[in-house]
Amino acid sequence: MSAFVRRLGFGGTLCLALIVTFALLALFAPWLSPYPDQGMGTPNVIAKLKPPAATFWLGTDHLGRDVLSRVIFGARVSMSAGLLIVAFSLLIGLPVGLLAGYFGGWVDEALMRITDVFLAFPALLLAVLLAAALGPGLLNSIVAVAVTWWPWYARMARAEVLVLRGQPYVEAASVMGVSQARIAIRHILPGAARPLLVQAALDVGPALLTASSLSFLGLGVLPPTADWGKMVDEGRKFFPDRWWVAAAPGVAIFLLALAFSVLGDALRNREGGKRRDTT
Amino acid sequence: MTAPLVEVHDLVVRYKSRGLFAAPFKPAVNGVTLSLPAGSTLGLVGESGSGKSSLLRALLRLVPVESGTISLGGEDWLAIDGPALRRARHSIGFVAQNPFLSLSPRLTIAQILAEPLLARGDKPGAEMKDRIALLLSRCGLPANFLPLRASELSGGQAQRVSIARALALSPRLLVLDEPTSALDVSVQAQILNLLLDLKADSGLSMLFVTHNLKVVAHLAEQLMVMRQGSVVEVGATERVMADPAQAYTRELIGFGRRR
Numbered sequence: 260m261s262a263f264v265r266r267l268g269f270g271g272t273l274c275l276a277l278i279v280t281f282a283l284l285a286l287f288a289p290w291l292s293p294y295p296d297q298g299m300g301t302p303n304v305i306a307k308l309k310p311p312a313a314t315f316w317l318g319t320d321h322l323g324r325d326v327l328s329r330v331i332f333g334a335r336v337s338m339s340a341g342l343l344i345v346a347f348s349l350l351i352g353l354p355v356g357l358l359a360g361y362f363g364g365w366v367d368e369a370l371m372r373i374t375d376v377f378l379a380f381p382a383l384l385l386a387v388l389l390a391a392a393l394g395p396g397l398l399n400s401i402v403a404v405a406v407t408w409w410p411w412y413a414r415m416a417r418a419e420v421l422v423l424r425g426q427p428y429v430e431a432a433s434v435m436g437v438s439q440a441r442i443a444i445r446h447i448l449p450g451a452a453r454p455l456l457v458q459a460a461l462d463v464g465p466a467l468l469t470a471s472s473l474s475f476l477g478l479g480v481l482p483p484t485a486d487w488g489k490m491v492d493e494g495r496k497f498f499p500d501r502w503w504v505a506a507a508p509g510v511a512i513f514l515l516a517l518a519f520s521v522l523g524d525a526l527r528n529r530e531g532g533k534r535r536d537t538t
Numbered sequence: 539m540t541a542p543l544v545e546v547h548d549l550v551v552r553y554k555s556r557g558l559f560a561a562p563f564k565p566a567v568n569g570v571t572l573s574l575p576a577g578s579t580l581g582l583v584g585e586s587g588s589g590k591s592s593l594l595r596a597l598l599r600l601v602p603v604e605s606g607t608i609s610l611g612g613e614d615w616l617a618i619d620g621p622a623l624r625r626a627r628h629s630i631g632f633v634a635q636n637p638f639l640s641l642s643p644r645l646t647i648a649q650i651l652a653e654p655l656l657a658r659g660d661k662p663g664a665e666m667k668d669r670i671a672l673l674l675s676r677c678g679l680p681a682n683f684l685p686l687r688a689s690e691l692s693g694g695q696a697q698r699v700s701i702a703r704a705l706a707l708s709p710r711l712l713v714l715d716e717p718t719s720a721l722d723v724s725v726q727a728q729i730l731n732l733l734l735d736l737k738a739d740s741g742l743s744m745l746f747v748t749h750n751l752k753v754v755a756h757l758a759e760q761l762m763v764m765r766q767g768s769v770v771e772v773g774a775t776e777r778v779m780a781d782p783a784q785a786y787t788r789e790l791i792g793f794g795r796r797r
Contacts, residue, residue, distance in 0.1 A: 427640040434598050435654040435703070436627035445653075449644045 271525025274518035281515055285334035298328030300483025308501050318503035320493060326507045333485040333508060337515070340401055340479075341467030345459045347405035348412050348466075353455060355409070356416025360451075361424060361443050371417070374410040382407040386469060390478035397480045400473045404466060412455060419451035426450075454527075461523030464516035471512050487512050541612070542573040543711060543743050544597070549606035551592045565604065566592035568767035574760075576710070579737065579744040581758030581775065583751050583790060589767040590747045594715055597745070598632055599623065611710060628658055631704030635716040637696035641688035647674070647699055648684040654706040670706075677702040678732055694725035698732065705736070712744045718753055730756055751790050755779055763787050 264272045284291055292298045293316070303323035311318040317326040359370040377385070389403035423429060424447065432442050471488030473479045480486045487508040494505025551567040567589040574580045584590045595601045597608060599615075608615040610629070618626050634640035641650055651670040652662065660666055671681040677698040688696050697717060704712055714733075718726040734757060736742055748754050754761065761778045763771040763786065771784045782788045 427634050427636065428642045430600060431632065431634060431640045431700075431703075432642075432653065434600070434627060434630070434632045435657055435707075436624040437653060437657040438624065441657070446642055 266529055267522075267525045268528070270521050274521040274525070277514060277518040278522065281334050281338060281511075281518075284331050285338050288331045288335055292325075292328035292331040294325040294328045295332075297324040298332035298485060300324070300485065308497065308504070310501070311503055317507045318501070320490070320504045321497065326490075326503060329485040329490060330487070330507050330511050333487045333490060334511070334515075336397060336480055336484060336486040337467055337471060337488070337512065340397065340404075340470035341463045341515075341519070343401045344404045344408060344466040344470060345462050347401065348408035348462075349455065349459055351405070352409035352412025352414075353416050353452065355413040356418075357420055357443060357448060357451065359413070360417040360420025361439075361447065367417070370413070374413045377407065377410040378414075380407070383469060383472065386473060387476065387478065390473050395478055395481055397484075400470055400479045403473065403478075404469050408462070408466065412458070415455055415458060416451055419454060420447055423447045423450045457523060457526045460526055461520060464519035464523075467519070468512065468516050541576065543576040543611055544572070544574040544745070545607075545609045546570060546572045546593075546597070547607045547609075549593065549596060549608065550604040551589070551596045551601055552604045553601070565767050567596065569606070570764070570767075570769055572762060572769070572772070574711075574743055574745060576743055577741040578760065579746060579758040581751075581754030581761045582745060582747045582764065583749065583754060583761060584764035585749055585790070587766070588764040590764050591715060592767075593764070594713060594745065594747050598630065598713060599627070624657075628654070628707040629710045631707070631709035631712045633697070633700050633704045633712070633714045633717045636720045637691075637693065637700040638688055640700055641696060641703075643687065643689060646685050646687055647691075650688070650699065651684075651703055651706060654703060658707055673702045673706055674699070676705070676736075678728075692725075693721045694728055697721060697725075697729055701729075701732065701736075705742075708740075710743060712742050714744060714746045716748050717746075719748065719750065726753065733757060749790075751779070751787075763790065 267275065288298060289295045294303075297303055301324070303319070303325075305323060306315070306319050307321055307323035309315055309319040309323075315325050315327070317330065320326055320329065355370050355374065359367040385407045386403045389406055390400050393399035393403060429442060429446050432446050437446075470479065471486075471491070474486045474488035475492045477492070479488055482489070490508035491505050491512070494501075494508070498505045549567055549570045550565050552565040553563050555562050570589070570593055572580065582590045582593065592601060596603050603616055610626075615626075645653075648667070648670055651673055652666060655666055655669065656662065671684065674681060674683060679695060679698050679702070683691070683695070683699070688699070691699065697720075701717070717733075718729050721729060730753065733744070737744065737757070744757070746754050746758055751761070755775055758775050761771075761773065761775050762769055763778070763784065765786055771778060771782065771787050778787060779791065782791060
């Protein structure tokens, strides 16, 4: 355990703990939140816009729902949105970059020009456009953001592959008569994937922010499902007099995005250290 | 005299220059002819930029050839392509200069040694494991090295693994690109002795590229000295070492002594 802390650093470990906490809260939301039915959306109008107190730790919103329960349930949507956006983007970007970098020539040109088309649009604008076209809903907003996200991974993967392709051990494999597909998957992919995974960890935060932005704009999940971006939007109307409605989900977004960023940094530093050891 | 295993005739290798109007590069290998009888060793010597590595890379089909012919065991080596080339590559083993760069950093020694066997289409299993352990022991390393990674080995040990990998498919020709120059002197001697043993055991043909004449003189029956893409001297090792015809060869011998 202490070796683990040393490898990630104090900040990294703390952030990992925070992320695990949020993940556990999200996973066990129905059992951990004080008012699970309100967390899922049942209104409770007799207690609307109550300030934080012993009965409602983070106060209640305009429909009288416990903000803490809503934040806990919102973690389900926001975390899965952040992780799925990054996962989808990796799923598209990594193979595209691998193919482009490994085969080069016209394959590279074709794939990279397609990538450039996506990079030419401002990311959030394209995401908003797509989300509007696809209609609201969690999956649609995830797809909309992932479509603007994958080109970065494709570019990164390609750059990594270009470096690795010239490595003597890759050359040695091809001299041994190893097939191209096997060289790409067995000898190049593991080396290229690691920095990409670190980048992916760094990107969960921004992905989560973008997903929250979409739902803030009304393009995310449909009510009454709790979502942090949507909650900030709802709380905006009561800000600053009844600040807790917007502040609680806002702080949650901030903490989780920060935690993923710091954890990603910690992973990257570790990666850098490891590289120096081996070469 | 046995039939030559490798015959290179008038080989020219030229790297492509970038840009439409850029002047073409001078050929890296300029009209080299050589022949390597089966079971013998040819030492290819020259300073950096002499074209020895380009010649070797052309022989390994890593760089395109501009003109000339290479035949391997009587077949036109440059005409083979695609999947046939992949199979044909099994008859050449290659040992690179720096073992830490030429062994995959993320694979274990066992996985590294399995790779050529799998490429040939062998089935993984106990039989393959035995074969890998045997390969490793032939190169002087016990089987407890198998689960390690290249970064955990010393330079000499890693180069032994690299030689074991090159020998995995019982190739007809072993191509060595400065296999000892990344190692310190005592380890160099061990690796050279290993190669001598392997040669005595299995009658392996070798093409040994180096800038250090002294290293290769141990091993090679024939020496070929290259400078700026061309062969300046070729002959039996004793003759070249005792009575070099070219001033350049004398320089190289002197360089070997000084070290």
